[in-house]
Amino acid sequence: MVGSERYYTVELKELELKISGSKELALKKQQEILKTLRDKIFFNLRTIQSTAQKIAKVDVLTSLANVANENNYVRPKLIDGSSLEIKSGRHPIVEALNKEVMFVPNDTTLNEEKFFNLITGPNMAGKSTYMRQVAIIVIMAHIGSFVPADEAKISIMDRVFTRIGASDNLAGGDSTFMVEMKEVSNILKHAKPNSLVILDEVGRGTSTFDGLSIAWAISEYIIKKIKSRTLFATHYHELTDLSNIYDEVENLTIAVDKQGEDIVFLRKIINGFSSKSYGIEVAKLAGINEPIVERAKEILELHESKENVQIKMESFNEAVNPNYDGFVKEISKIDINTISPLEALNLLGKIVEKASDINDN
Numbered sequence: 001m002v003g004s005e006r007y008y009t010v011e012l013k014e015l016e017l018k019i020s021g022s023k024e025l026a027l028k029k030q031q032e033i034l035k036t037l038r039d040k041i042f043f044n045l046r047t048i049q050s051t052a053q054k055i056a057k058v059d060v061l062t063s064l065a066n067v068a069n070e071n072n073y074v075r076p077k078l079i080d081g082s083s084l085e086i087k088s089g090r091h092p093i094v095e096a097l098n099k100e101v102m103f104v105p106n107d108t109t110l111n112e113e114k115f116f117n118l119i120t121g122p123n124m125a126g127k128s129t130y131m132r133q134v135a136i137i138v139i140m141a142h143i144g145s146f147v148p149a150d151e152a153k154i155s156i157m158d159r160v161f162t163r164i165g166a167s168d169n170l171a172g173g174d175s176t177f178m179v180e181m182k183e184v185s186n187i188l189k190h191a192k193p194n195s196l197v198i199l200d201e202v203g204r205g206t207s208t209f210d211g212l213s214i215a216w217a218i219s220e221y222i223i224k225k226i227k228s229r230t231l232f233a234t235h236y237h238e239l240t241d242l243s244n245i246y247d248e249v250e251n252l253t254i255a256v257d258k259q260g261e262d263i264v265f266l267r268k269i270i271n272g273f274s275s276k277s278y279g280i281e282v283a284k285l286a287g288i289n290e291p292i293v294e295r296a297k298e299i300l301e302l303h304e305s306k307e308n309v310q311i312k313m314e315s316f317n318e319a320v321n322p323n324y325d326g327f328v329k330e331i332s333k334i335d336i337n338t339i340s341p342l343e344a345l346n347l348l349g350k351i352v353e354k355a356s357d358i359n360d361n
Contacts, residue, residue, distance in 0.1 A: 064145045071095070073146035076137075077153045082194050084110040084138070084229055087151035091133035092140075095148065104267035105150070108134050110229040114250045116222065118240060119233040119269075121254030122278035124285070126267045127233040128164060130254075131198045134231060135160050138196055155194065157229070161187040162198040177205030184218060188226070197222065197230040204235070212236045223248050240273040 041048065067073070071092070088105035095103040104126075110117065119127050137147045141154045163183045174182070184202055191197050202218060203211030215236055222230055223246050232239075243249040251273040255266040263281045280296045331351065339347065 067092075068146035071148060073148050074151060076141040076147050076149075078141065079153050079155050081155050082112055082115070082229065083153065083155050084108060084134075084196070085151075085153040086134065086137055086147075086149050088149055089133055089137055089152070090148040091129055092136060092148045094129055094133075106130055106133075106267075106269040108269075109250075110231075114248060115227060116219070116230045116232065116242075116246070116249045117252050118219070118242060118249055118273075119231060119252045119254075120235070120237060120240060120274040121233075122256065122263070122265070122274065122276070123282050125254035125256065125265045127254060128200055130269060131162075131200060131231045131233060132164065135162060135196065135198050157196050158192060158194050159190070160196045160198070161191055161228075162200075163187060163202060164198060164200040175205070180205050188218070188221060191222075191226050191228045193227045195226075195228045197226075197228040197232075199230065199232045201234055202232070212238055215239060216242070219249075220246075235277050237273065237275065237277075 086108040089108055090103050090105050121127055137149060137152060138154055138157060138160060140147045141152060163180065180202065187197060203215040215234060216239060219232060219239060219242055222228055240251050243251050251271065252269050253272050253274040255268040255270050256278065257264040257266055263278055280293060280300065284293045334347065
């Protein structure tokens with residue numbers, strides 16, 4: 001203040017100095033403590049890391065034991081060879097999140113004779129859940145955990161490959177189909193006979209015939225070349241014909257209960273294949289309004305009727321004896337204006353005889 005004087009004592013001056021320097025002293029003290037702590041940790045680093053690893057191991061094993069005990073998991077048997085056998089397997093996460101609903105368990109068998117399971121069935125029926133649960137059970141067995149099943153015999157597998165879901169790569173400029181093909185390419189390059197391969201609706205990102213052709217070729221490559229334990233889910237029902245060509249293929253489907261125009265998904269894996277995808281019924285369950293559903297049914301019936309006509313025509317064409325073409329050409333060459341009645345009668349007799357022979361063949 002201008003024109004004023006300040007009075008202080010020696011004690012106040014000392015206190016002022018202490019307060020103004022306290023922040024710096026505190027910071028210096030903190031640095032000293034931190035350095036001491038750091039040196040002690042560094043000196044005992046190996047002991048601390050070893051102890052942390054042991055605690056983590058105990059924590060994991062205890063957690064796995066508690067989960068196994070609470071959910072009735074069983075101890076899997078790790079076996080030699082290339083087999084996978086699961087009795088009444090369950091998806092641990094789906095089962096835990098929906099405790100009010102009884103989870104439907106399913107069996108899985110993959111061995112050297114039947115190592116390619118082709119799974120058909122409608123959307124929402126549980127195909128993806130089933131394949132995911134098989135992969136999870138295999139991984140759990142390999143980390144030393146009990147598994148959600150009544151019984152499990154699992155051979156050692158080097159890798160688990162999955163191609164499930166659909167997503168693009170916006171940053172990389174890759175479409176959903178390109179991402180799918182890149183992932184499948186990686187699987188085909190690295191999978192081995194003792195690998196587990198999970199493929200869900202490969203080829204759906206392009207046109208029907210392109211997708212079917214790609215899915216068929218990929219399936220054949222796995223069956224003939226790689227021979228991995230494989231679960232392959234698809235809506236291409238034509239692929240079920242692979243079982244007629246390759247003994248290694250087993251057709252599986254999801255049981256569905258048709259009740260009038262509605263369907264009930266039973267979530268049970270059974271032998272055989274699905275002849276329908278029930279896409280319209282699933283759309284109805286999802287909330288698509290009635291006029292759209294009814295119109296979809298009309299369009300489906302129209303396409304199916306066209307396909308039936310085409311099938312009938314193809315069947316007729318296949319039934320035609322190829323000798324008829326040559327026979328018709330011979331008759332067309334006859335000039336009836338240049339032959340006598342007797343020659344015409346004899347020629348007619350030959351034509352009847354030849355027609356009878358063709359029909360017999």
